Amino acid sequence: MTELAKSSQAPLLSLRNINMTFGGIRALKDVSFEVMPGEVHCLAGENGSGKSTLIKIVTGVYRPEPGAAIEYDGQTYSHMSPVTAQAAGIQVIWQDLALFPEMSVAENIAFQTVLGRWPRVISYSRMHEIAVKALARLGVSLDVDRPLKDYQIAQRQIVAIARALIGDAKLIFMDEPTASLTQSETDHLMDIVRTLSASGVAVVFVSHRLAEVLEISDRLTVLRDGALVGVYPAAGMTQSRITELMTGRTFEYDVRSREVSANPVVLEVEKLSRPGLFEDISFTLRGGETLGITGLLGSGRTELALSLFGMLKPRSGTIRLEGKPVRFSSNRAAIAAGIAYLSEDRLSLGLIQPQSIADNLVIASLDRVTSGGFLSDDRKRALVAQWIADLGIRIGRQDDAISTLSGGNQQRVAIAKWLATNPKLLILDAPTVGVDVGARAGIFEIIAKLADSGLAIILISDEVPEVYFHADRVLHMAEGRIVNRFTPRDCTLADIEAAVYA
Amino acid sequence: MRRIIQSHATEFALLAVIAVISFVLSVATNTFFTVGNAFDLLNSSAVNIIFAVGLLVVLIAGGIDISFAVAASVVQYVTAILLGWMGGGGWLSGLLIAGGAGVLLGAFNAFLIHKFRIISIVATIATFNIYFGLLMFFTRGVSIYNLPDWLTDRVILYEREMADGSWIEITLPVLVMVICVIATWIFITRTTTGRQLYAFGDNPEGARRFGINIGAMQFIAFGWLGLMAGIGGLIQAHYAQEVVPNALYGRELDVLAAVVLGGARLGGGRGSVLGCVLGVLLISITQNGLNLAGVSPFAFKMIIGAIILVAITLSNTRLERLLPFMRQQGSRG
Numbered sequence: 001m002t003e004l005a006k007s008s009q010a011p012l013l014s015l016r017n018i019n020m021t022f023g024g025i026r027a028l029k030d031v032s033f034e035v036m037p038g039e040v041h042c043l044a045g046e047n048g049s050g051k052s053t054l055i056k057i058v059t060g061v062y063r064p065e066p067g068a069a070i071e072y073d074g075q076t077y078s079h080m081s082p083v084t085a086q087a088a089g090i091q092v093i094w095q096d097l098a099l100f101p102e103m104s105v106a107e108n109i110a111f112q113t114v115l116g117r118w119p120r121v122i123s124y125s126r127m128h129e130i131a132v133k134a135l136a137r138l139g140v141s142l143d144v145d146r147p148l149k150d151y152q153i154a155q156r157q158i159v160a161i162a163r164a165l166i167g168d169a170k171l172i173f174m175d176e177p178t179a180s181l182t183q184s185e186t187d188h189l190m191d192i193v194r195t196l197s198a199s200g201v202a203v204v205f206v207s208h209r210l211a212e213v214l215e216i217s218d219r220l221t222v223l224r225d226g227a228l229v230g231v232y233p234a235a236g237m238t239q240s241r242i243t244e245l246m247t248g249r250t251f252e253y254d255v256r257s258r259e260v261s262a263n264p265v266v267l268e269v270e271k272l273s274r275p276g277l278f279e280d281i282s283f284t285l286r287g288g289e290t291l292g293i294t295g296l297l298g299s300g301r302t303e304l305a306l307s308l309f310g311m312l313k314p315r316s317g318t319i320r321l322e323g324k325p326v327r328f329s330s331n332r333a334a335i336a337a338g339i340a341y342l343s344e345d346r347l348s349l350g351l352i353q354p355q356s357i358a359d360n361l362v363i364a365s366l367d368r369v370t371s372g373g374f375l376s377d378d379r380k381r382a383l384v385a386q387w388i389a390d391l392g393i394r395i396g397r398q399d400d401a402i403s404t405l406s407g408g409n410q411q412r413v414a415i416a417k418w419l420a421t422n423p424k425l426l427i428l429d430a431p432t433v434g435v436d437v438g439a440r441a442g443i444f445e446i447i448a449k450l451a452d453s454g455l456a457i458i459l460i461s462d463e464v465p466e467v468y469f470h471a472d473r474v475l476h477m478a479e480g481r482i483v484n485r486f487t488p489r490d491c492t493l494a495d496i497e498a499a500v501y502a
Numbered sequence: 503m504r505r506i507i508q509s510h511a512t513e514f515a516l517l518a519v520i521a522v523i524s525f526v527l528s529v530a531t532n533t534f535f536t537v538g539n540a541f542d543l544l545n546s547s548a549v550n551i552i553f554a555v556g557l558l559v560v561l562i563a564g565g566i567d568i569s570f571a572v573a574a575s576v577v578q579y580v581t582a583i584l585l586g587w588m589g590g591g592g593w594l595s596g597l598l599i600a601g602g603a604g605v606l607l608g609a610f611n612a613f614l615i616h617k618f619r620i621i622s623i624v625a626t627i628a629t630f631n632i633y634f635g636l637l638m639f640f641t642r643g644v645s646i647y648n649l650p651d652w653l654t655d656r657v658i659l660y661e662r663e664m665a666d667g668s669w670i671e672i673t674l675p676v677l678v679m680v681i682c683v684i685a686t687w688i689f690i691t692r693t694t695t696g697r698q699l700y701a702f703g704d705n706p707e708g709a710r711r712f713g714i715n716i717g718a719m720q721f722i723a724f725g726w727l728g729l730m731a732g733i734g735g736l737i738q739a740h741y742a743q744e745v746v747p748n749a750l751y752g753r754e755l756d757v758l759a760a761v762v763l764g765g766a767r768l769g770g771g772r773g774s775v776l777g778c779v780l781g782v783l784l785i786s787i788t789q790n791g792l793n794l795a796g797v798s799p800f801a802f803k804m805i806i807g808a809i810i811l812v813a814i815t816l817s818n819t820r821l822e823r824l825l826p827f828m829r830q831q832g833s834r835g
Binding site: 082083094096097098099100101102103107111113114115116117119120121122146147 | 509695697711714
């Protein structure tokens with residue numbers, strides 16, 4: 001659809017004077033928002049900027065304060081309800097997808113056919129047919145009779161999209177759709193979005209990772225602190241400009257890569273192999289050095305990290321820590337030897353969400369906060385207070401649940417948890433997934449500070465710029481092998497990107 | 503074929519275990535492997551299977567119920583007393599009263615769970631004690647032997663002498679059991695409400711976002727179990743020809759073990775009627791076989807406990823976990 005055609009049309013959705021207050025806090029201040037039919041629109045903003053509140057108003061979960069005007073598809077509403085929104089063809093693909101893992105793909109997609117108050121007989125063959133047709137519309141084929149739990153996150157997301165299409169959607173909101181996808185999966189998703197847009201379905205992205213979204217968006221709405229910053233055409237927009245609009249600040253990174261060959265060697269890995277996962281991995285890492293490892297998901301980077309952390313036994317090769325060969329029987333042995341690993345999936349594996357900030361922070365170093373064999377509350381508080389100050393973590397009270405913190409602050413607690421074990425080597429696996437742009441800068445500041453204090457760091461990320469700007473050296477892994485070694489101060493970002501996305 | 507085995511792994515594993523145990527028992531005893539014994543097993547397992555398919559529905563919806571067996575005892579007394587007032591009654595009125603009383607007791611559980619947000623295990627432990635305490639208090643532990651004739655007379659639907667000299671019969675409990683099993687199977691696999699129960703157990707928040715009525719789900723699941731408990735209670739009274747207040751006390755754990763053995767997941771979203779029936783049968787066969795082999799009844803519970811542990815370990819431990827290398831391959835995706 002061309003710009004000209006769009007401008008002559010009436011908007012599909014138009015919101016005016018949207019105000020929303022929660023417990024005295026203005027979540028949205030006089031926001032307006034507009035989506036054209038068939039448009040790909042990006043809704044950008046940091047956590048807490050009001051993006052999710054806005055989606056919840058459009059989908060009828062919340063009612064805006066009086067004075068709001070919602071126009072959708074030629075009709076005026078004072079507010080939506082979940083039922084009217086769905087009936088009108090507004091669908092949301094939530095970040096957690098809200099799917100049913102034990103049920104078949106077909107049933108997940110055609111779930112609407114089992115809704116309704118009174119029992120009816122269901123038809124599996126009809127569900128099968130609906131599901132296959134919906135997937136075909138997206139150009140995907142899956143075995144729809146298998147349970148959803150057999151599929152990976154990227155395919156589950158496609159299932160969620162297919163399900164949204166069943167209801168004759170005209171407007172689809174996607175909440176952080178690329179957060180857990182690899183580059184190629186993201187590319188595939190973008191193709192699907194193009195297909196949808198071409199068939200007249202408007203798609204609104206809500207995302208932190210803007211690069212890929214920007215590429216296919218027509219327009220961009222930016223929110224900051226509950227207020228509208230502006231609406232911009234996506235063409236000509238750069239990522240750094242969006243970041244500036246979202247945060248009100250500018251972030252310019254310099255390449256940090258330094259020469260550290262004078263520092264003592266902390267880790268030496270020689271010909272480490274585990275057939276099928278990674279093979280013939282050799283590298284050295286010095287104190288104060290940050291080694292970036294990049295590569296697509298499935299390149300073996302996480303598996304390599306897990307074997308350094310004692311959770312996956314290598315078949316052959318050696319690992320030397322400060323000159324001594326080590327062979328870990330478990331990750332407890334690795335922690336005792338001074339290795340810390342911040343897992344990829346922070347929310348489900350790294351932190352215990354309902355527990356307090358203090359308890360999360362000391363969980364890996366309980367032996368440091370005992371007195372006479374029993375846990376000492378005073379020692380715990382002192383240790384927690386020290387780390388909170390050191391890492392500049394913004395919290396209310398130490399006893400608040402970790403779930404009350406923003407993504408960036410949660411990530412800092414997760415880092416502090418491992419630093420409290422006093423490690424020699426810190427492995428950070430995708431530390432910025434699900435973290436705001438502003439908070440990311442804070443995390444990289446912490447990483448730089450830790451490196452300066454002499455800690456050896458491995459930084460794993462599939463976002464090439466992260467390792468390019470923040471690591472001293474970069475290893476590129478593909479299919480379980482190190483295929484390229486880069487030194488960012490001697491190459492360009494494009495060099496590494498070309499190799500990784502080749 | 504491979505696919506059917508994959509998607510019904512628990513059921514096939516149970517069938518295999520039943521086959522192995524049956525083989526061992528048929529070698530060890532000369533009475534186990536007779537057609538007559540097989541029908542005895544079916545007749546004596548009928549009540550447990552009725553309870554089991556009811557409990558299955560609650561487990562699928564993500565709940566658990568400890569109180570259904572004593573609730574069935576309460577139903578037996580209520581039914582016996584009401585039938586006495588009515589001057590006898592018959593099978594139809596008996597089943598209606600028992601089923602209705604069971605549904606009410608189940609609905610009370612659902613009410614506690616939904617209205618006061620008490621988790622189901624706590625709510626039903628409470629009602630388990632309330633129901634049993636009330637029952638013992640009001641009956642003073644006295645059994646009822648003067649039941650109506652229609653209830654205590656054995657109803658034999660089919661009988662025949664087999665070539666091997668054993669006598670087979672199919673009794674009313676088996677017919678009722680088959681009806682309950684088929685009804686539950688149709689309910690949970692072929693109706694929209696049944697699928698909503700699965701979805702609710704699988705991902706309650708997801709189900710809520712679809713506008714599924716969460717309260718209704720609780721009432722339907724616990725109501726269905728109550729119905730099965732009521733019917734099962736009446737059939738048990740018929741089978742035992744008496745009503746004893748503590749006759750079913752403790753049965754809830756046997757049935758729960760059998761249902762979990764059959765592949766239902768504590769936590770919801772998974773479980774099948776076939777698996778559930780096979781789970782009950784596996785336990786009955788083992789018990790029956792040990793009996794015929796002359797093993798002390800005191801050893802039964804121990805051996806059955808061990809079987810449950812082994813079976814659940816095998817079915818919950820994914821094959822990949824036993825072969826770690828395969829798992830890693832899979833996760834690279």
